[in-house]
Amino acid sequence: MTLYAALGAVEQGLVYGIMVIGVYLTFRILDFPDLTVDGSLPLGASISAVAITSGLNPYLSLLLALAGGFAAGVVTAVLNTKFKILHLLASILTMIALYSINIRIMAGPNIALLGVDTVFDAVTRFGVPAQYAGLVVFGAFAVFVLGFIIWFMGTEIGQAILATGDNPQMIRSLGVNTHVVIILGVGLSNGLVALSGALVAQNQGAADVGMGIGTIVAGLASVIIGETVFGCQTMARAFIAAVLGSVVYRLAIALALGLELGHFRFNPSDLNLITAILVIGALITPNLKKRLIAR
Amino acid sequence: MIKLENIVKYFHKGSVNEVFALNDINLKLDEGDFVTVIGSNGAGKSTLLNCIAGGFFPDSGRIFIGAHDVTGWPEHQRAALIARVFQNPLLGTCPSATIEQNMALASLRGQRRGLARGVKAKDRERFREELKQLGLGLENRLLDKVGLLSGGQRQALTMLMATLVKPEVLLLDEHIAALDPKTAGQILNLTQEIVKGRKLTTLMITHNMKHAIGFGNRLLMLHQGRVLLDLRGKEKENLTVKDLLAHFYQAQGEELAMDSLLLN
Numbered sequence: 001m002t003l004y005a006a007l008g009a010v011e012q013g014l015v016y017g018i019m020v021i022g023v024y025l026t027f028r029i030l031d032f033p034d035l036t037v038d039g040s041l042p043l044g045a046s047i048s049a050v051a052i053t054s055g056l057n058p059y060l061s062l063l064l065a066l067a068g069g070f071a072a073g074v075v076t077a078v079l080n081t082k083f084k085i086l087h088l089l090a091s092i093l094t095m096i097a098l099y100s101i102n103i104r105i106m107a108g109p110n111i112a113l114l115g116v117d118t119v120f121d122a123v124t125r126f127g128v129p130a131q132y133a134g135l136v137v138f139g140a141f142a143v144f145v146l147g148f149i150i151w152f153m154g155t156e157i158g159q160a161i162l163a164t165g166d167n168p169q170m171i172r173s174l175g176v177n178t179h180v181v182i183i184l185g186v187g188l189s190n191g192l193v194a195l196s197g198a199l200v201a202q203n204q205g206a207a208d209v210g211m212g213i214g215t216i217v218a219g220l221a222s223v224i225i226g227e228t229v230f231g232c233q234t235m236a237r238a239f240i241a242a243v244l245g246s247v248v249y250r251l252a253i254a255l256a257l258g259l260e261l262g263h264f265r266f267n268p269s270d271l272n273l274i275t276a277i278l279v280i281g282a283l284i285t286p287n288l289k290k291r292l293i294a295r
Numbered sequence: 296m297i298k299l300e301n302i303v304k305y306f307h308k309g310s311v312n313e314v315f316a317l318n319d320i321n322l323k324l325d326e327g328d329f330v331t332v333i334g335s336n337g338a339g340k341s342t343l344l345n346c347i348a349g350g351f352f353p354d355s356g357r358i359f360i361g362a363h364d365v366t367g368w369p370e371h372q373r374a375a376l377i378a379r380v381f382q383n384p385l386l387g388t389c390p391s392a393t394i395e396q397n398m399a400l401a402s403l404r405g406q407r408r409g410l411a412r413g414v415k416a417k418d419r420e421r422f423r424e425e426l427k428q429l430g431l432g433l434e435n436r437l438l439d440k441v442g443l444l445s446g447g448q449r450q451a452l453t454m455l456m457a458t459l460v461k462p463e464v465l466l467l468d469e470h471i472a473a474l475d476p477k478t479a480g481q482i483l484n485l486t487q488e489i490v491k492g493r494k495l496t497t498l499m500i501t502h503n504m505k506h507a508i509g510f511g512n513r514l515l516m517l518h519q520g521r522v523l524l525d526l527r528g529k530e531k532e533n534l535t536v537k538d539l540l541a542h543f544y545q546a547q548g549e550e551l552a553m554d555s556l557l558l559n
């Protein structure tokens with residue numbers, strides 16, 4: 001793997017790491033498997049792209065993307081809590097609805113961001129070389145979001161979210177409206193996913209309605225790899241592990257795609273196979289380790 | 296103070312599975328009443344407690360707690376007035392949160408939760424003091440996850456958490472039934488201390504007739520959704536297990552002969 005490819009993979013790992021934080025929040029903490037993310041990632045991208053091309057400041061466009069993602073999460077959570085639709089089904093419904101909505105927002109399946117200011121221009125203007133701008137911006141955002149979520153989960157509301165995923169009966173009997181907590185948590189999660197999508201779009205110079213496909217798979221893969229490699233003993237550690245897991249996941253994929261065994265090479269279409277193998281590896285490693293130690 | 300007026304509760308009303316769980320229950324508990332509740336399986340004891348706590352709404356009747364008519368209040372709103380301990384020790388605490396986080400969650404029962412720290416430095420000292428009362432050494436394990444504790448330790452912690460904020464009424468549903476005899480005895484003594492020490496109005500469901508007689512100042516016997524027996528004061532003090540069985544026979548005739556044999 002070239003240094004250039006490695007750099008790109010770390011960049012990707014950091015920006016999608018923000019999405020993984022969101023997935024960790026729903027999947028692990030709230031115990032709410034949420035497929036909305038496949039729609040809210042391109043939603044964030046579309047909103048940000050449309051906002052920027054209509055002349056809005058690229059940083060402000062991120063806030064709009066965040067709000068849009070939050071709203072998408074709220075829809076899924078309301079369908080689940082208030083209308084008793086199974087969480088998986090509720091999130092699939094929102095996800096497919098978002099496909100159409102995203103095309104409406106962009107007035108087409110994609111939008112190019114050529115010749116407009118993005119969040120990266122502000123950094124390069126400060127003298128950061130262009131090839132490191134992505135790393136700097138994504139690193140800063142990942143650290144900021146990590147700091148925020150770790151702080152938030154330590155607050156009274158954050159602790160109520162933790163308890164809602166862990167023991168809803170108990171936290172209700174302590175006076176917490178678990179419906180409100182789930183709506184807030186799934187909203188926040190999708191807000192972060194949309195933020196991640198907006199940053200990706202600004203980086204690759206386009207928003208595309210298809211860019212969300214496989215988001216949940218990448219998210220879960222990163223979560224599981226992070227837990228296996230870096231552990232999850234405390235809340236802070238678990239979130240940091242999720243982001244690092246995302247970086248490891250992207251590095252591993254870049255490595256695999258660059259692999260040459262005689263005449264054999266992986267194609268980009270083998271990505272799903274590689275992901276599956278990575279996740280299986282991460283899932284069975286702890287078990288194998290235990291058995292080796294037991295011997 | 297807590298008052299139930301004409302509480303009626305059906306499950307699956309109108310279907311072949313219809314269950315008439317509570318049949319016109321009228322009950323008034325005074326401040327500081329410690330009431331033990333007995334009755335055979337399916338008598339409606341848990342349903343009664345769930346109705347009070349707001350797990351579901353009665354089909355008719357009214358529920359008052361303190362000065363409030365709580366009949367239409369959802370469960371989380373009633374939590375400000377009610378503390379509960381369940382039969383299953385796993386239900387009362389959060390396994391993946393630490394002891395201090397669990398206590399902090401409980402210390403906010405019925406209050407608005409905001410962006411302040413979940414566990415505050417000033418609370419820690421108080422939690423430690425409270426935990427010392429248990430004599431289980433938990434005061435040195437504030438940062439341990441509750442999932443690591445034994446069932447008995449978890450139930451002791453739950454008892455403590457239930458009373459960090461003084462409730463109008465404490466509901467105990469067979470809260471020692473899942474514990475070994477020694478631990479059960481300890482938790483029962485702890486219950487006695489806490490209820491008496493803080494003068495809590497309490498409903499305690501039990502299948503142990505000796506406990507039902509030995510604890511509290513009042514005893515209820517439920518059968519098929521009705522209150523068969525409501526004894527207090529001298530009547531309750533002089534009660535023996537034999538009397539209690541006689542009451543079973545008297546009220547129910549031979550139908551209950553089998554049940555009472557089992558209860559013996």
Ligand SMILES: Nc1ncnc2c1ncn2[C@@H]1O[C@H](COP(=O)(O)OP(=O)(O)OP(=O)(O)O)[C@@H](O)[C@H]1O
Binds near residue numbers: 306334338339342
């Ligand atoms: N959620 C429910 N749905 C349907 N039926 C229920 C439900 N909860 C209780 N019942 C029924 O209501 C009746 C009373 O049940 P309840 O749990 O109150 O009994 P109990 O006195 O607590 O018995 P036990 O001593 O076995 O705990 C039973 O016939 C039970 O099957």
Ligand SMILES: [Mg+2]
Binds near residue numbers: 341
């Ligand atoms: Mg019961």
